Amino acid sequence: MKNILLACSAGMSTSLLVKKMEEVAVSRGIEVNIWAVAQDKAPSEMEKADVLLIGPQMRFMKKKFSVVAEQVGIPLDVIDPMAYGRVDGGAVLDKALELIGE
Template sequence: MKTIMLVYSAGMSTSLLVSKMKAAADEKGVEADIFAISSSEATELLNKKSTDVLLLGPQVRFMKAQFEKETASKNIPVEVIDMRDYGLIDGLKVLNTALELIGE
């Protein structure tokens, strides 16, 4: 089971993206726990929950360096979701990006 955390600022688009990613994972036969959390809650959850990859919504890309520092000791890859994929709510492309970052 892969755990994919998406970090957002305002959650409506991100929750739609999570739904599309879950559907894409089901179609691909990938077991994944995919969820979104606000940037203010992400740090605390990173300390409590095992996470394989951290994807940032384009609106919080300025926080990438901060999250890279927080995840460095845990070897959790951090990447900003492509703005086009995010805007189109392309769950398959974002899922594939996450899986590539994990090494799948």
């Protein structure tokens, strides 16, 4: 089971993306736990995650989150703006799995 954390400004804009990612994972037979949180909750949630993906509107937070991600030993990246805008669950799931090393 892979744990994928998404972070955005308020935790709301990524909720649809989470649903799309879950649908793709089910169709591919991949066991994942995907959840989204607001930026202020991301540091504490990182301890439960295998990877953190940040909404493109928060790319300026990458450096701050990198410090915590390094401490807990997880990779992180910014979600591709095109995939985010299209709510492309498959592309975002693929990126998360790639970062985890799957």
